[in-house]
Amino acid sequence: MPEKTEKQIVFDKVKDTPPLAVSLYTMDYNKTGSWRNVRPVIDYEKCTGCMTCWKFCPEPAIDAEKYEEDGKEKYKPVIDYEYCKGCGICWVECPVEGAIYTEEEGE
Amino acid sequence: MKLTIPEEEVMGHGHLACQGCGGALAMRYTLKTLGRNTVLSVPACCWSVIDGPFPHSAVNIPVFHTAFEAAASTASGIKAGFEIQGKDVNVVAWAGDGGTYDIGIQALSGAAERNDDIFYICYDNEAYMNTGVQRSGSTPLKAWTTTTPVAHPKDRPKKDLISIMAAHRIPYIATASVAYPEDLTAKLEKAKNIKGTRFLLIFSPCPPGWKADPKNTIKLARLAVETKVFNLLEIENGLDWRITKKIRKPKPVIEYLKLQGRFRHLTEDDVSLIQENVEKEWNILMNKVGE
Ligand SMILES: Cc1ncc(C[n+]2csc(CCOP(=O)(O)OP(=O)(O)O)c2C)c(N)n1
Ligand code: SF4
Ligand code: SF4
Ligand code: SF4
Ligand SMILES: [Mg+2]
Numbered sequence: 145m146p147e148k149t150e151k152q153i154v155f156d157k158v159k160d161t162p163p164l165a166v167s168l169y170t171m172d173y174n175k176t177g178s179w180r181n182v183r184p185v186i187d188y189e190k191c192t193g194c195m196t197c198w199k200f201c202p203e204p205a206i207d208a209e210k211y212e213e214d215g216k217e218k219y220k221p222v223i224d225y226e227y228c229k230g231c232g233i234c235w236v237e238c239p240v241e242g243a244i245y246t247e248e249e250g251e
Numbered sequence: 252m253k254l255t256i257p258e259e260e261v262m263g264h265g266h267l268a269c270q271g272c273g274g275a276l277a278m279r280y281t282l283k284t285l286g287r288n289t290v291l292s293v294p295a296c297c298w299s300v301i302d303g304p305f306p307h308s309a310v311n312i313p314v315f316h317t318a319f320e321a322a323a324s325t326a327s328g329i330k331a332g333f334e335i336q337g338k339d340v341n342v343v344a345w346a347g348d349g350g351t352y353d354i355g356i357q358a359l360s361g362a363a364e365r366n367d368d369i370f371y372i373c374y375d376n377e378a379y380m381n382t383g384v385q386r387s388g389s390t391p392l393k394a395w396t397t398t399t400p401v402a403h404p405k406d407r408p409k410k411d412l413i414s415i416m417a418a419h420r421i422p423y424i425a426t427a428s429v430a431y432p433e434d435l436t437a438k439l440e441k442a443k444n445i446k447g448t449r450f451l452l453i454f455s456p457c458p459p460g461w462k463a464d465p466k467n468t469i470k471l472a473r474l475a476v477e478t479k480v481f482n483l484l485e486i487e488n489g490l491d492w493r494i495t496k497k498i499r500k501p502k503p504v505i506e507y508l509k510l511q512g513r514f515r516h517l518t519e520d521d522v523s524l525i526q527e528n529v530e531k532e533w534n535i536l537m538n539k540v541g542e
Contacts, residue, residue, distance in 0.1 A: 155306075167314065168307070171265030171308065205264055208258060219252065219254065232464070
């Protein structure tokens with residue numbers, strides 16, 4: 145993923161715009177976490193690190209954090225609440241009962 | 252545990268797709284496999300919006316926004332430009348079902364007939380979603396859309412686009428589903444090493460257009476395969492058909508239909524009709540697969 149930049153480009157005048165319609169930056173400035181009504185929370189006591197949630201997140205708003213344990217490479221899912229839209233796919237698809245629970249936003 | 256699909260994210264977050272958008276996932280998987288050495292030609296469709304407003308873009312690769320009819324011909328032109336410069340770049344026409352089954356089929360057929368060295372990928376959400384859910388050639392039998400209201404739902408089956416593409420005898424054709432990302436990425440990985448026109452149809456549920464709960468996007472995409480409503484296959488040279496996901500015990504179509512508001516008006520007879528149509532299409536497909 146490109147370096148996180150929350151910069152938003154706004155052109156004040158028409159003459160400031162580039163001569164060709166090119167994309168200059170990511171959409172990271174658009175914090176879609178504000179769309180969320182329900183927040184998924186991972187219970188790391190139960191999570192097995194299968195990464196099914198990471199695989200199916202359409203944003204993507206779940207990072208695959210790499211770490212080493214017993215000489216083996218493992219992954220841990222970390223939800224990025226700045227961008228998670230609360231669609232619910234991760235908690236429906238998680239194969240482990242209770243590994244992702246939900247909270248009403250604002251609680 | 253190992254990751255089952257490529258780790259790299261080319262598509263970034265902050266994009267404008269609705270919650271649970273299958274089309275957004277389809278793009279995420281596609282770019283994970285094709286990587287950054289890729290250029291997109293996108294006609295009018297939800298993805299003209301999802302990407303974000305100029306000068307920002309969620310996909311982090313060059314995107315050429317083109318006219319509704321022109322995804323394939325624009326891609327052919329971009330590819331010709333790269334070839335003249337001696338550059339080997341994945342050029343992808345990325346269109347919705349409206350832009351593929353209906354509006355863009357002439358340009359697509361032209362590119363396929365010439366066997367232009369491009370990918371054509373259709374994310375299929377079975378209607379014109381960006382303009383508010385109008386019927387397309389891909390909308391399934393008996394479904395509600397705003398132009399096929401419940402008083403007279405769609406009276407024609409989904410167009411068999413895959414057979415139309417097979418008739419062009421292009422080197423590679425495949426169907427895929429956002430519920431089976433390993434199958435999808437394997438097919439694109441294979442397509443990468445093939446020269447000529449490569450066509451991929453990705454089944455991509457649309458929660459608002461299907462009147463479905465966004466959390467059920469993967470569930471629906473999986474049920475479509477498990478009920479044989481949408482079959483995962485690949486075709487080489489238009490003639491060698493192969494099923495890539497065999498379903499031992501198919502589920503009744505009602506399990507798929509009942510989770511979607513666009514089918515809420517169905518009578519028992521309607522459901523039987525849809526089930527019969529699924530069986531009929533399956534038998535036609537089996538004849539082609541030769542099983
Ligand atoms: C020639 C032309 N006719 C109509 C439109 C309006 N229009 C823009 S997007 C769209 C629907 C696209 O449907 P589809 O290709 O299925 O993509 P989706 O929106 O479902 O992702 C329509 C009708 C247009 N842009 N150009
Ligand atoms: S799907 Fe569930 S068990 Fe698997 S990594 Fe995600 S939270 Fe953990
Ligand atoms: S709720 Fe949806 S957007 Fe949020 S992390 Fe889960 S899958 Fe991603
Ligand atoms: S309308 Fe459907 S296809 Fe379009 S962005 Fe929303 S969920 Fe995706
Ligand atoms: Mg569509």
